[in-house]
Amino acid sequence: MVETRRERVRAATTQEIVDSARRILVTEGREAVSLRAIARDMGMTAPALYRYFDGHENLIKHLCHVFQDELATVIEGEVGLIAGKDAGERLVVACRAFRRWSLDHPNEYGLLFGSPLPGVFRTPMPKDAEAMTAHRFAAVFLMLFVELWRTRPFRLPEEVDPRLIAQLTSFQQGFGGELPIECLVVFLDCWVRLQGIVSLEVFGHLRFALTDAEPMFEMTLADLRERLGA
Amino acid sequence: MVETRRERVRAATTQEIVDSARRILVTEGREAVSLRAIARDMGMTAPALYRYFDGHENLIKHLCHVFQDELATVIEGEVGLIAGKDAGERLVVACRAFRRWSLDHPNEYGLLFGSPLPGVFRTPMPKDAEAMTAHRFAAVFLMLFVELWRTRPFRLPEEVDPRLIAQLTSFQQGFGGELPIECLVVFLDCWVRLQGIVSLEVFGHLRFALTDAEPMFEMTLADLRERLGA
DNA sequence: ATGCGAAGTTAACGGCGTTCACACATTAAC
DNA sequence: GTTAATGTGTGAACGCCGTTAACTTCGCAT
Numbered sequence: 001m002v003e004t005r006r007e008r009v010r011a012a013t014t015q016e017i018v019d020s021a022r023r024i025l026v027t028e029g030r031e032a033v034s035l036r037a038i039a040r041d042m043g044m045t046a047p048a049l050y051r052y053f054d055g056h057e058n059l060i061k062h063l064c065h066v067f068q069d070e071l072a073t074v075i076e077g078e079v080g081l082i083a084g085k086d087a088g089e090r091l092v093v094a095c096r097a098f099r100r101w102s103l104d105h106p107n108e109y110g111l112l113f114g115s116p117l118p119g120v121f122r123t124p125m126p127k128d129a130e131a132m133t134a135h136r137f138a139a140v141f142l143m144l145f146v147e148l149w150r151t152r153p154f155r156l157p158e159e160v161d162p163r164l165i166a167q168l169t170s171f172q173q174g175f176g177g178e179l180p181i182e183c184l185v186v187f188l189d190c191w192v193r194l195q196g197i198v199s200l201e202v203f204g205h206l207r208f209a210l211t212d213a214e215p216m217f218e219m220t221l222a223d224l225r226e227r228l229g230a
Numbered sequence: 231m232v233e234t235r236r237e238r239v240r241a242a243t244t245q246e247i248v249d250s251a252r253r254i255l256v257t258e259g260r261e262a263v264s265l266r267a268i269a270r271d272m273g274m275t276a277p278a279l280y281r282y283f284d285g286h287e288n289l290i291k292h293l294c295h296v297f298q299d300e301l302a303t304v305i306e307g308e309v310g311l312i313a314g315k316d317a318g319e320r321l322v323v324a325c326r327a328f329r330r331w332s333l334d335h336p337n338e339y340g341l342l343f344g345s346p347l348p349g350v351f352r353t354p355m356p357k358d359a360e361a362m363t364a365h366r367f368a369a370v371f372l373m374l375f376v377e378l379w380r381t382r383p384f385r386l387p388e389e390v391d392p393r394l395i396a397q398l399t400s401f402q403q404g405f406g407g408e409l410p411i412e413c414l415v416v417f418l419d420c421w422v423r424l425q426g427i428v429s430l431e432v433f434g435h436l437r438f439a440l441t442d443a444e445p446m447f448e449m450t451l452a453d454l455r456e457r458l459g460a
Numbered sequence: 461a462t463g464c465g466a467a468g469t470t471a472a473c474g475g476c477g478t479t480c481a482c483a484c485a486t487t488a489a490c
Numbered sequence: 491g492t493t494a495a496t497g498t499g500t501g502a503a504c505g506c507c508g509t510t511a512a513c514t515t516c517g518c519a520t
Contacts, residue, residue, distance in 0.1 A: 030345070055346070110345030110346075111345075113345075113433075114344045114345025115260070115340030115341075115343075115344025115433060116340075116433055116434060135438060138438060147283070157449075160449070161445040161448065161449060163444075163445045164440075164445035164446060164449065167439075167440050167441055167442065167445070168439065168440070171438075171439045171440075184439070185446075186448070188436070188439060188440070188446060189446075189449075189450065189453075192267065192423065192426045192430060192436075192446075192450070193422065193426060194424055194426045195424055195426055195429075195430055196422045196423060196426020196427070196429065196430075197422045197426070199425075199426065199429060200422060200425055200426075203343075203345060203346055205343070205425070206348060206418070206422075208365055208368060209397075209398065209401045209418060210394075210395055210397050210398070210399075210418070211412070212393070212397065212402075215391040215393045215394035215397070216391075216415075216418060216419075216422075216436070218391065218395060218423070219387075219390070219391060219415070219419075220392065220419065223419075
């Protein structure tokens with residue numbers, strides 16, 4: 001037996017902790033996700049949670065990991081439904097799926113993309129397992145992007161700043177190095193626009209002008225589509 | 231005498247509270263800004279702060295107000311230094327000033343543009359004084375935008391979604407109504423790109439690809455410039 | 461059957477926001 | 491100039507929080 005009874009029970013409890021934490025996050029907001037509240041919700045006491053997570057901060061980090069994973073899975077699922085179609089079409093679907101999940105899960109989104117925990121501002125990029133799954137979400141888009149470029153190359157920018165080129169060469173080699181750097185520049189630009197509009201909409205920072213940002217989002221999407229030559 | 235001694239002392243203490251709070255925010259991060267820490271820093275006790283602010287949350291809100299104001303003032307100052315120049319040039323300077331302030335004050339930026347406090351997600355836009363100064367920052371850009379459009383009109387998009395038009399008419403009438411709605415659409419698009427790249431850079435969400443986002447920022451700026459026909 | 465380790469408890473420490481009763485100084489009214 | 495009112499700050503207390511330590515209990519392998 002690869003999995004003992006102990007391990008099964010432990011895994012179930014761990015899952016229950018995550019579920020409780022998420023329920024509290026959704027219903028009462030980020031500030032309310034305390035160890036004591038989670039334990040109370042489960043009929044336990046707070047110190048018991050230390051058998052499963054090394055303190056409050058690590059539990060929150062694990063939650064982020066779970067949400068990143070769910071977000072990536074949801075997007076991959078939506079894209080998978082139209083697996084036969086053109087990469088541009090699938091990219092559009094991926095963007096819509098990202099926006100939808102974010103709007104449907106504002107508190108989870110806030111945990112993932114809101115202001116990071118203190119001390120993160122100037123530290124270098126961590127390289128642990130958590131960081132890798134943080135990349136899984138971006139990787140979905142990047143892969144579609146690569147495929148789009150290969151099947152139907154789009155116009156690339158001329159005169160890219162050499163400093164930008166220099167920075168991106170290491171990133172480029174991170175996945176084979178078989179993609180023009182200018183293509184990565186276009187990717188980053190689209191990435192910024194996508195993240196920007198979703199972030200502003202979810203956090204309500206567009207309400208000074210818009211009551212419903214969907215038309216604006218679709219317009220941005222059409223713009224990106226055109227730029228990528230679809 | 232328009233200002234009694236009492237009022238002067240009170241104003242000074244209020245200012246000292248804000249200064250202490252900001253110092254703690256900058257040096258120890260958002261989580262460390264507690265009433266007790268502020269009071270300790272000032273040589274007072276926490277309950278005394280209730281004579282000046284109605285609880286912790288309101289003090290934080292006031293801090294946001296102060297930062298919004300400073301940000302707007304800084305940008306206006308930078309723009310004022312080249313008051314004679316073309317509106318496009320001044321817009322570029324305003325964008326750079328926004329990025330610079332945000333990078334120089336990441337903790338303050340996080341308070342302003344990070345995930346909002348719980349319960350803000352689906353509530354309508356508040357209309358109080360705080361919200362107005364929240365607009366002052368956006369207003370700087372909007373005014374430059376309007377001037378740019380008037381002095382040297384740029385290409386406007388065709389086929390704007392009627393739903394978007396409908397939403398923007400009320401916003402349009404908010405300041406005279408003498409601007410084409412398509413122009414507001416362009417403004418919002420630029421706004422999203424500016425906010426997007428600054429937010430991603432400050433929060434470190436571009437580090438998976440870039441070590442220094444400045445060239446990318448300048449490229450985005452050049453792109454916006456071209457779109458606005460400079 | 462025994463012993464070991466995992467899981468959970470209670471108690472405690474210090475920190476937090478907040479409230480309340482109280483002391484003190486300043487101001488205002490007479 | 492005395493007195494009342496008002497503003498400003500303190501100390502104690504309540505209930506929340508994260509975290510640690512000592513202790514119990516139970517499952518499981520030898």
